[in-house]
Amino acid sequence: DVKVTQSSRYLVKRTGEKVFLECVQDMDHENMFWYRQDPGLGLRLIYFSYDVKMKEKGDIPEGYSVSREKKERFSLILESASTNQTSMYLCASRVANTEAFFGQGTRLTVV
Amino acid sequence: GESVGLHLPTLSVQEGDNSIINCAYSNSASDYFIWYKQESGKGPQFIIDIRSNMDKRQGQRVTVLLNKTVKHLSLQIAATQPGDSAVYFCAENDMRFGAGTRLTVKP
Numbered sequence: 001d002v003k004v005t006q007s008s009r010y011l012v013k014r015t016g017e018k019v020f021l022e023c024v025q026d027m028d029h030e031n032m033f034w035y036r037q038d039p040g041l042g043l044r045l046i047y048f049s050y051d052v053k054m055k056e057k058g059d060i061p062e063g064y065s066v067s068r069e070k071k072e073r074f075s076l077i078l079e080s081a082s083t084n085q086t087s088m089y090l091c092a093s094r095v096a097n098t099e100a101f102f103g104q105g106t107r108l109t110v111v
Numbered sequence: 112g113e114s115v116g117l118h119l120p121t122l123s124v125q126e127g128d129n130s131i132i133n134c135a136y137s138n139s140a141s142d143y144f145i146w147y148k149q150e151s152g153k154g155p156q157f158i159i160d161i162r163s164n165m166d167k168r169q170g171q172r173v174t175v176l177l178n179k180t181v182k183h184l185s186l187q188i189a190a191t192q193p194g195d196s197a198v199y200f201c202a203e204n205d206m207r208f209g210a211g212t213r214l215t216v217k218p
Binding site: 004031033035039040041042043044045048059090092097098099100101102103104105 | 119143145147153154155156157160200202204206207208209210211
């Protein structure tokens, strides 16, 4: 079974902190994605990567950056956390043009 | 007052009935579509997919219909069960998702 693992289920950080959310997949997938999910707004795409060292902005990249140094790992970085970044963050991976596999999510609270 | 965007479309059905969840997509060039199910506290899980060279695809108790003329997808669930209660999302190949529909199954 494909496994997508997010490093934390719950995280509490202070305003202004630099926050790292880690995602690791074990199936050699080329594509990886980061989303945030807020009530009633569905999944909104923050950043994605089609391969190692590659990154593309999604629909809401402001306030975020990403890193993909190894194929299996895709990190989401909040450069200076703000309270409006309190959300559920979901990571996904897939082979191109097939279904994606999601992690369990990280619920981030910024206080 | 209520805020736009904070209320998910909902569908409530009786156990044993059939459910139909609809989705409109925006990109007429999209060639691959996927339905996901998200249960409370979990990440979305793949249900069924369809490519643009097909109009219909069936799985176990689920059927996806694609109407390219009006850019519309539907997910049909036969004999809906309480375990089907979840939020359902459609997505295009670019991994953009719709807002989702909350399905509630009444016993």
